[in-house]
Amino acid sequence: MMRKINPTVKLLAILAAAVITAFGFTAKWNLVIVLFCLVLMLFSKVNIRHLLVVMIPATLAALSLFFAIWLNGKGAGTGAAYSGSGFYAQTNNASNLSDALGVGLRMYAYAFLGMLFALTTDSSEFIYSLMQQLKVKPKFAYGVLAAFHLLPVIRREYSQIRLAYRVRGYRVTPLSLRPAFSALVNTMHWSESLAMAMESKGFEEEGERTFYLDMKVRPMDFVFAAALIAIAVCGVLRV
Amino acid sequence: MQWKLKDILTMTISAAVFGVIYLGFVYVGGAVTAALTPAGYGPIGYEPFYGVFFMAATFVAYVIRKPGIGIIAELLAALIEVLLGNYFGPGVIINGLLQGAACELPFFLTHYKKWNLGTTVASAVCVAVVSYVYDFVHDSYFLLGGKMIALGVIIRIISAVIFTGIGSKLLADALNKAGVLKGFAISGKSKDLYEE
Structure with a gap:
């Protein structure tokens, strides 16, 4: 409903x-x-x-x-x-x-x-609706969608890094800053790769777009x- | 100084990460609040963590250094928090917008030219005071009584200076040193950011 x-x-x-x-x-x-x-x-x-x-x-x-x-x-x-x-x-x-x-x-x-x-x-319907009803620019809208969909990947990366630290004999508590920082470094790397990937796939910052979901x-x-x-x-x- | 796709993605992804951290601290604050409730001090349970809730704006503004980007970062962090299930509800989005603006005010007043500990701490104090005034009206804190209000303001400002003012600057500087912020104004090498 x-x-x-x-x-x-x-x-x-x-x-x-x-x-x-x-x-x-x-x-x-x-x-x-x-x-x-x-x-x-x-x-x-x-x-x-x-x-x-x-x-x-x-x-x-x-x-x-x-x-x-x-x-x-x-x-x-x-x-x-x-x-x-x-x-x-x-x-x-x-x-x-x-x-x-x-x-x-x-x-x-x-x-x-x-x-x-x-x-x-x-989440996808929400982003499409923002672009169609509120005229939010696609580069923002897709940026938000990309970030939202990247969250589970970041979470996985973080737990892998924690594991890697433990394998190397570091004591890792939920408040340890080192693994969190390593995860952030990788995340910042991804944001650059993501921008490159979107542009190489033909994503235009200012171009007209059509939408597969019509809100x-x-x-x-x-x-x-x-x-x-x-x-x-x-x-x-x-x- | 137009925002490029790279700026936007770094901003949205930072906002998303901070959104998750914010939600975590909402639960931590909730636990502290529950512990203090029997004594009647519940409403200051969140104050020690308030500085964390402002970090996205100051961090993103300090890294990318373009007008308005800190405001949008804080707004998005709040939006993502609501989508993930923050029990303070949609009002958090308005909080985010206001906090982002308050965080950026000192940078705006220095024409986005001064980026040091002085401006980031000014940003922290500004947002702590503005957000308390907003809560005072919005959440009816005036019903709490003078002692609790004074305690709340002081703890919130200290927390903001530690986490927002010092913490987000240290974090951004450390990431810059790790070499992942090349191409942003913080690295000081990218001329193209100023040409547009």
Whole structure:
């Protein structure tokens, strides 16, 4: 379902929602955003394991903000000074709790918005859409695509170099800088070879291009964008 | 000074590598945050690592030395982070754009002519302050209380000076010494970069 939405429209709508959400933090509407994204992701058959991998640290971050604001925030200080003195301290703490809940849930809303894009978008389609809808220059777009597709190769290179160091009797820990530096040296070499390879294959920096993937903007894309932005605006207006 | 395909590929690949490193440190920061949470100090859990998050912009700008390339590098690193699954969500992309611009400001003010420890450290301090002001508004840090804010700003500036100001310069100089940055302005030998 979400996989068919145009990637550029999807990104802009999600970005707009994230920016708008920053202006207000009612717990209720942040929850609506979380549920909206969750339902769309479940309908798009995303990998549940990927979802959980992101959810666990997001939960910790949301909890930490919640507790820090609830316990240490502006209100709590005055509350402690008037400890046990009835109405003033209590209302102060109450507003602290709802602030904390709102900010904590907003953290969650951000995480879900990010996942809605990351887990339902194909990297090639995204790049083609950037070139066709946003008129990004092909030399940038293909540069980004090349870098993205080079990442697994860099990771493999890094683990091989670590192994090579261990064979030679160096102690290698996850924080060892030497193998990381060697991997970077090779990576910088590749970027030069890659540029040469692209040019020798006839890649022109300024030439007109045709695309084998034709990315279109459909009415459904606007329905999604309007719905998401409407929810974010409702949150700010505290409807 | 137009960007060539080689500049762009070096920039995007550096951005991708830094994007992965950023995501790793997001998880490290998350773990520290979780450890500090019971004491109520959770929100400063990320501050010691903030300098790492600015490295792409200063590194790429320092290597290629063309206007705007650091901004785009930081933006792309943020984008790749989001695509790989950063739980701070799409707002990170805006962070990236702002941080890239803040990193480049000292280079812009010196007309892209001064490239030494002074400008890279200035770049680090500039981005630390600008990014804190942004978080202050965007993430409602004003709710945290004065002690936490003061602690956060100080730790973030120190971290930025160590990782961004000194770290990315040392890294670029070491790569240059290894001979893999020939043809970029940092090697000082390529006249063609200035002709365009």
